[in-house]
Amino acid sequence: MVGLIGRKIGMSQLFRETGEVVPVTVIEAGPCPVIDIRTKEKHGYRAVVLGFGVKKSPNKPYAGIFQRIKKIRPDAPDIPPTQVLREIRDFNGDVKIGDFVDVSIFKPGMKVDVTGYTKGRGFAGVMKRYGFAGGPDSHGSKFHRRPGSIGTSKTPGRVLKGKRMPGRYGCDKQTVLGLEVVKVDKERNLLFVKGSVPGPRGGYLIIRSHKGGEGDGG
């Protein structure tokens, strides 16, 4: 597994050499400093902690995490507190605290999994939230977007647990699996990934090598 933290920039399209149009999501990914390393011995699992972005006004305990890097590795470059911190489990490759990981870990043609938070949809009805059919719009119908019956009468005399009803929808963590990396722009740290990705523009994402694909294992 290799991975990076990124920010969704938006969607566009690219052409392959054959002229085929490829819908792509543009992601600004990395460079991510390695802030900490979780080890099997100490933490019970293997992971690297990556940072991304710059935090404007970090509090002291948060800033301390970054000052620690210098203590462990005096030769490490200055790393200002980052906006986000994420762990990437079972990271392949030899990285040390204070190193940087950038988009060059991904090559065109590779498959990646992208995790993000979906757009918030607020308090949504059952048609939008669960794809219920609703009722007819016309022909005298007064039953338009309602959920219908939510259960039986005396037995059991209550609504079953897990009954799908209106409520908060969106802002859920979601992972899209097996997206193809179409183009990598190392200079500007851009990743062009085929297809769509959860979340709004500017939303933070985690991009990992696809499970079982190239760059996985270890």
Place this chain on the structure above:
Amino acid sequence: METTATPRIRLEDIEKELLQEATKGKEIEEFRPGDTVRVYMRMIEGDKEKIHPFEGVVIAVKGAGIRRTITVRKVIHGYGVERIFPLYSPNLVKLQVLRRGKVRRAKLYYLRGKKGKAAKIKERK
């Protein structure tokens, strides 16, 4: 490498660059809906490559930047034929304007129902 706050990357800028790359070394004449154009498309048949021209009236221009497409209509043996071309496809080699048409709307879908003289477009001077 640093993590200093990089200026925000804008999608518009990226698309602009893609567009520049895509138009490099290509001859695309300026045109408007209503113009009669000849589009040279590179086709691959088996292992042969040939350039296939398509001639007709531009009845619609859709999309912006690198996503722009044009719909070209012509009548072949009494059958209306429309083709949609991605304007910045690497297979589109050349676009030539043959005749400039004078029209009063952006989408000329009304041409679909017209035949013969009714489907004529006046020339723009």
